[in-house]
Amino acid sequence: MRSIGETAQASGLSVSALRFYDRGGVLVPAMVDPGNGYRWYSEPQVDQARLVAGLRRVGMPVAGIVAVLGADRVAAHQLVDAHLRRLEDGLADARRELSRIHALLDTQENPMTTVTLSRAVLAAALDSVRFAVGSDPELPMLAGVLVDAEADGVTVVATDRYRMAIHREPATVDGPATRLIAPVSWVDRLRDHPGRHEQVILHLDRVEIGAAGDGWTIKDTPLAYDYPDYRRAIQARTTDGSPRCAPVDAAALRARVGGAPRVVHRHEGVDHELTVLAIGAAGGIDVVGAQEWRAGQDRHVAVNREFLLEALSAGGEGQLVLELDGPIRPLAIRRPADDRAYSLLMPVKP
Known part of the structure; x- marks a missing residue:
């Protein structure tokens, strides 16, 4: 003793x-x-x-x-491993936050970051994410498009919590890495500006976001909020196994979704129309009704019908790829052999 x-x-x-x-x-x-x-x-x-x-x-x-x-030995090891994963997640979050703090410190000395790229490319990027901008007045940080400028390019992101659209393009970036939330009014003015065949320079700082071309400038004030960490969605999509992929013709799938059986799901007292998808025996996409969905939940992915149609339209014409990874994982929509732009739709449980 x-x-x-x-x-x-x-x-x-x-x-x-x-x-x-x-x-x-x-x-x-x-x-x-x-x-x-x-x-x-x-x-x-x-x-x-x-x-x-x-x-x-x-x-x-x-x-x-x-x-x-x-705990016994096996369970104790599992508990320790779970704590290690929490520590690693916390360290990754801390690194991201410290990177943002470094960028803020740099901004105090060099308040302006410029991004130069084709206006056609920028407009296409904004077009591909605009549909996912949030409108909930209780979540004002989502009422805009995140513009994330890093050393080798710019990423634009929009989300309303139920869907997320991400588009990254290479660009010439001068100045420190910076992240700003562009007001949706600024985004729409830039998208609607006539003529797309010129270079455009984005001017980014904490008090003003601007886009300038040949004889024109569009300016506004960034939204003064912190934006959700979209990189977590990217990390989860790329590290948690290989989803099932199915090539689709965008126009044909939109037509099938429009004529598919009506599936209604009530959430918080409101009815929402859903589309239920599965990869068929031939490798294509099946659109099924409510009975098939409830009979085979583990084989299907249900998403908001309107959100799906908007994401398909944002993806453009021609071929798209749908990534399905079970009933509780987001549905990803992207172009073939192109991972720069994609949409994520949150699934709905029956």
Whole structure:
């Protein structure tokens, strides 16, 4: 048996920490002297104290430590691995946030970033994401298009939480990496501006976003909000296995969706029309009705019908590729052999 001081020295936990874990029922000493209240720990408990000390050093909360101590070997390893994944996710988030902070610090010294690219390319990028801009007044950060300029190009993103559209194009970028939310009114003015066969320069800073061409300028004030991290959606799409892919003719699929059986889903008291998709035996896309959907949920993906039609239209004419990865994964729509632009539609459960 070891005293509390000896256990502290052997485990790396302080005496006060051992007393804390005793009071919390995490690591109760094997014996407490009834006369003087001294705590005594067995050798297995010293090993447990070392384990507690290590788990605390890596930031595991007390509830997690209790779960590890009470688990068998296999389950304990699983709990530790799950905590490691949380730490890795947190580190990735911290790196992204620190990158944004570095960009803000750079912006204080060099307040302007310019992006030069063809106006036809820029307009096409904005056209491909405009349909996904949010309109919920309680989510004002989604009422615009994110313009994310990095060293080798620019990415535009729009989302309303139920769908997301992403388009990246190479461009000449001068200045620090920056992210701004362009008001949808600025986006629409730029899309509607006549003539697309010229170079356009985007001027990006915290107080103004502008686009300038030959004899014209369109300016506005960026929305002063933080935008959701769209990179998580990209990471989840590219790292969680290989989805099933089916080539489709955009016009033909739009026609089939328009004439498909009506599937209605009630959400929060409102009826929404859905389209239910599956990859058929021949590798094409099947559009099925409500009965087939409920009978084979694991083989189908249900999405908002209007959102699907808008995403197909934004994808352009000709061939598209639909990526399906089960009933709970987003449906991805992109052009063949072109991963610069795609849309993600959140699935609906029956």
